[in-house]
Amino acid sequence: MPELPEVETVKRALDARVCGLDIVKVETFSPAMRTSLAPLSAAGLEGRRILGVRRRGRYMVMDLAGGKSLLMHLGMSGVLRVEPPSVPRRKHEHIFFHLSDGSALRFECTRRFSICEPCDCAGGCWPSALDKLGVEPLSEDFTADYLFGASRGHTGNIKNFLMDNSIVVGVGNIYAAETLFTAGVSPLRRACDLTSAEAEKLAVAVRATLEAAIRAGGSSIRDYRHLDGSEGSFSLQLKAYGRAGEPCPVCGTAIARITQSGRSSYYCPKCQK
DNA sequence: CGGACAACCTGGTTGC
DNA sequence: TGCAACCAGGTTGTCC
Numbered sequence: 001m002p003e004l005p006e007v008e009t010v011k012r013a014l015d016a017r018v019c020g021l022d023i024v025k026v027e028t029f030s031p032a033m034r035t036s037l038a039p040l041s042a043a044g045l046e047g048r049r050i051l052g053v054r055r056r057g058r059y060m061v062m063d064l065a066g067g068k069s070l071l072m073h074l075g076m077s078g079v080l081r082v083e084p085p086s087v088p089r090r091k092h093e094h095i096f097f098h099l100s101d102g103s104a105l106r107f108e109c110t111r112r113f114s115i116c117e118p119c120d121c122a123g124g125c126w127p128s129a130l131d132k133l134g135v136e137p138l139s140e141d142f143t144a145d146y147l148f149g150a151s152r153g154h155t156g157n158i159k160n161f162l163m164d165n166s167i168v169v170g171v172g173n174i175y176a177a178e179t180l181f182t183a184g185v186s187p188l189r190r191a192c193d194l195t196s197a198e199a200e201k202l203a204v205a206v207r208a209t210l211e212a213a214i215r216a217g218g219s220s221i222r223d224y225r226h227l228d229g230s231e232g233s234f235s236l237q238l239k240a241y242g243r244a245g246e247p248c249p250v251c252g253t254a255i256a257r258i259t260q261s262g263r264s265s266y267y268c269p270k271c272q273k
Numbered sequence: 274c275g276g277a278c279a280a281c282c283t284g285g286t287t288g289c
Numbered sequence: 290t291g292c293a294a295c296c297a298g299g300t301t302g303t304c305c
Contacts, residue, residue: 003298058299076299077283092283111282113299156276165300172298221298222285241298261277264296279303286296 002074004137004170005213006224006232007058010080013227014060014105015053017082022049022100023064030094040095043068043118050099056126057133057169059115067122071129075113077223081106110223134167137206142168147206148199151191158194159187160261162206171206174219174241177266179205181240186272187258187265212237240266 002010023045048064055061062070074080077092085096085104095116097105107116119127134150135141150167151158161167162176171179180187182205185198194202218224218232221242225231239249244257248268256269 006298073299075282076297109282110284111297111299113281115300154275160276163299174298219298224298262279263298275305277303277305280301281299284297287294289291289293 002058002078002218002224003172003175003213004058005175005210005216005234006218007055007060007074007170008214009218009232010074010227011053011055011060014062014080014082017227018050018062018099018105019052020050022047023097024100025096025098027096027098028094029089029096030092040116040118045070045097045118054124056130057136057165058172059126059130061119061121061126063122067120069119069121069127071115071117071119071121071127072107073115075109075111075115077110078114079108079223079225080227081108081225081229082227083229132166133169134165135169137168137170137210142203142207144196144200144203147203148194148196151194151199154191156191157187157260158185158189158191158202159265161191162202168206170210173263173265174221174238175206175209175213177241178209178238180267180272182209184272186269187260187267189273240268242266 026041026045028040048066048068051063053060053062058073060072082103082105085098090108092110093106093108095107121127154161159176162171183201213234216232216234219234220231221235240255243255244266245254248255248271251270253268253270255266258265
């Protein structure tokens with residue numbers, strides 16, 4: 001569900017809200033998201049203080065006192081909320097972390113694609129499962145040169161290339177569409193055919209789009225919600241994604257919808273070359 | 274190896 | 290109203 005701006009928004013809010021609190025009790029309600037929840041209670045999370053939350057790609061790691069951490073991924077439909085445990089449990093809320101201020105961190109996941117499992121990655125390192133992730137698009141390592149170099153030899157289309165997490169993390173279906181629109185590049189182009197000037201435009205567009213989306217608190221298309229249940233507003237600024245048939249905001253041509261690798265792509269056939 | 278695609282799971286929307 | 294088909298923001302494994 002969430003791409004980088006949504007996860008970053010959740011991460012920031014979570015870090016600000018639960019840092020310094022203790023996990024008093026862990027309550028699990030239904031067996032398994034993608035990984036079993038059974039180890040959660042056995043992992044000795046209860047009684048540990050929350051030290052902080054960090055993000056790598058779409059993964060979040062919540063560090064706890066004593067060298068334990070919790071690896072979390074929201075999948076397609078994961079929602080984290082901090083609210084009183086007395087609020088009636090929703091149908092797909094799988095875990096309650098009861099916190100020392102009386103609130104609960106509640107993990108909801110309708111489609112069960114999420115991950116929430118203990119890991120040993122204290123001291124700022126990351127679980128080995130994240131080893132193959134590419135560069136962070138908001139880091140100084142993500143440059144036009146990097147993007148151009150990485151695209152050489154990739155004969156697949158540029159849209160799938162942007163969504164390849166071993167190249168650059170956090171760009172999913174929504175922001176791939178928005179980025180390509182902003183850069184004026186057709187999603188049908190082969191990655192290896194990009195010029196260095198186009199790679200430059202794309203790198204700038206990726207950074208600008210993600211930063212603008214973070215400022216707006218992410219895009220709430222379907223399930224995505226903030227920690228308090230409110231919605232992100234960037235969906236109002238989407239120029240191409242989900243707008244098939246609507247006029248392009250630049251030239252008025254109808255936005256087209258096509259399928260690439262089984263997923264919908266939206267673009268302006270006139271502006272995007 | 275790169276790239277296309279199915280599978281994982283549930284629910285909402287669309288269309289007959 | 291009923292029901293089937295299709296769609297959905299991610300990741301992983303399989304096949305060619």
